[in-house]
Amino acid sequence: MRPEEIKARLIEEAKRLNIDKIGFASADPFLELKERLIEHRRKGYESGFEEPDLEKRTRPDKILPEAKSLIAIALAYPSRLSNPPKSKPGAYRGIFCRASWGKDYHHVLRERLEALKKCLLDMVPTASAEVLVDTGPLSDRAVAERAGIGWVGKNTALITEEFGSWVYLGEMITDVYLPPDTPVTEGCGDCTACLDACPTGALVQPGQLNAQACLAYLTQTKQMVPEPYREKIGNRLYGCDTCQVVCPKNRKVNFTHQREFRPDPEKVKPLLKPILGMSNRQFRREFGEMAGSWRGRGPIQRNAIIALAHFRDRSAVPLLSRLLREDPRPVIRGTSAWALGKIGGEDALTALCEAEREETDADVRREIGQALARLRREEVSSGSPPKR
Ligand code: B12
Ligand code: SF4
Numbered sequence: 188m189r190p191e192e193i194k195a196r197l198i199e200e201a202k203r204l205n206i207d208k209i210g211f212a213s214a215d216p217f218l219e220l221k222e223r224l225i226e227h228r229r230k231g232y233e234s235g236f237e238e239p240d241l242e243k244r245t246r247p248d249k250i251l252p253e254a255k256s257l258i259a260i261a262l263a264y265p266s267r268l269s270n271p272p273k274s275k276p277g278a279y280r281g282i283f284c285r286a287s288w289g290k291d292y293h294h295v296l297r298e299r300l301e302a303l304k305k306c307l308l309d310m311v312p313t314a315s316a317e318v319l320v321d322t323g324p325l326s327d328r329a330v331a332e333r334a335g336i337g338w339v340g341k342n343t344a345l346i347t348e349e350f351g352s353w354v355y356l357g358e359m360i361t362d363v364y365l366p367p368d369t370p371v372t373e374g375c376g377d378c379t380a381c382l383d384a385c386p387t388g389a390l391v392q393p394g395q396l397n398a399q400a401c402l403a404y405l406t407q408t409k410q411m412v413p414e415p416y417r418e419k420i421g422n423r424l425y426g427c428d429t430c431q432v433v434c435p436k437n438r439k440v441n442f443t444h445q446r447e448f449r450p451d452p453e454k455v456k457p458l459l460k461p462i463l464g465m466s467n468r469q470f471r472r473e474f475g476e477m478a479g480s481w482r483g484r485g486p487i488q489r490n491a492i493i494a495l496a497h498f499r500d501r502s503a504v505p506l507l508s509r510l511l512r513e514d515p516r517p518v519i520r521g522t523s524a525w526a527l528g529k530i531g532g533e534d535a536l537t538a539l540c541e542a543e544r545e546e547t548d549a550d551v552r553r554e555i556g557q558a559l560a561r562l563r564r565e566e567v568s569s570g571s572p573p574k575r
């Protein structure tokens with residue numbers, strides 16, 4: 188078969204598979220990206236979730252010898268909840284980012300790409316092909332950009348004309364030559380809405396992100412969130428959508444045709460307090476299908492505590508006091524101490540004083556000390572006599 192025919196057949200198959208966008212590119216090394224990645228590492232902007240081998244990240248032939256072409260795909264996901272649950276006093280909720288709504292996209296895109304690969308192998312039985320979604324070494328955005336799926340915006344997201352940046356990306360590397368598509372020339376123009384809206388200044392310059400300061404990253408770490416970022420996390424349980432929500436290219440964009448990504452409002456905006464009582468097994472049963480569960484319950488529970496502090500939820504004080512006293516995980520105890528210091532009140536103060544006597548972990552003790560100091564400062568400035 189001629190390369191044009193193979194390509195046309197793949198495009199047809201992609202339509203049948205309900206793939207929203209498909210593009211083709213050469214598998215040449217990503218030389219410009221390599222320079223950026225070196226600079227990125229030098230400045231300490233990596234998240235640590237990226238493939239560490241920069242050769243692998245920029246050379247498709249390091250993954251598939253004789254690589255000739257890249258086939259990029261995009262699947263659109265929803266951006267709005269049609270029936271969001273309401274927050275009530277004492278029944279506050281957190282939020283999972285949109286990239287975690289519905290079924291884990293890794294499985295969905297992988298299935299579609301495997302079906303596309305089968306179609307390719309039916310046409311060229313001697314072909315080799317490798318499917319990658321997110322966890323592979325290549326930059327999915329750089330591949331999609333080269334294949335004409337969209338352009339990379341100042342918020343670093345790959346933006347498509349039809350679906351904005353609300354798309355997941357994946358690709359196939361193959362040793363079959365396929366005629367490449369042309370990259371999109373559209374761009375952001377004078378707009379700077381994402382740079383202005385980012386709560387932490389993580390977008391250090393147009394198109395460049397310091398992942399260490401990005402809330403999407405910080406919600407996924409397993410250790411204590413550094414103090415200056417805790418308040419900024421707000422009620423985010425996983426990920427951050429701010430720089431995409433403000434993007435004019437996403438205005439009125441809400442595609443719900445991919446059934447797998449339709450959100451269950453109770454799961455993507457869950458009540459905070461029940462999350463804190465969940466065992467590993469309960470957590471997996473409740474959230475295991477979502478992409479946002481990949482780090483386990485620890486980070487989500489830590490973020491739920493931060494969210495309760497954000498809402499200054501006094502009704503959560505007994506629960507937070509119990510976690511501070513009894514939870515075996517120092518991160519949960521330390522974050523609870525911080526939250527009690529934020530929420531304040533007589534009961535929070537009592538719980539912190541008791542924990543100060545019992546706690547042995549140095550980091551948790553530091554959090555307790557800082558929380559107590561904050562509450563005592565507030566007592567002094569409000570004029571009430573110090574109680575302990
Ligand atoms: C590590 C990682 C993260 C890290 C770091 C993100 C980042 N921007 O670097 C963290 C945890 C913060 C993260 C967050 C998110 N992620 Co993420 N993440 C990845 C992962 C695994 C690697 C990305 C990477 O290598 N980053 C390092 C940078 C340097 O590489 P890059 O972003 O691919 O590079 C492009 C641009 O940044 C730009 N660039 C880089 N440096 C410079 C410098 C200058 C001067 C300029 C102009 C441009 C520029 O050029 C590259 C393209 O040519 C990819 C999957 C993959 N294998 O590619 C998903 C991926 C990028 N993530 C994705 C998503 C959905 C998200 C979130 C939206 C999730 C959320 N709601 O919380 C946020 C978005 C945050 C943001 N503004 O980027 C999608 C993006 C889809 C899209 N439409 O763009 C991907 C592609 C996963 C997928 N397969 O769908 N992510
Ligand atoms: S995801 Fe959030 S914290 Fe990260 S760059 Fe975008 S707005 Fe900033």
Ligand code: SF4
Nearest residue numbers: 340341375378381434
């Ligand atoms: S908000 Fe504006 S600058 Fe940022 S990505 Fe969207 S169009 Fe580009």
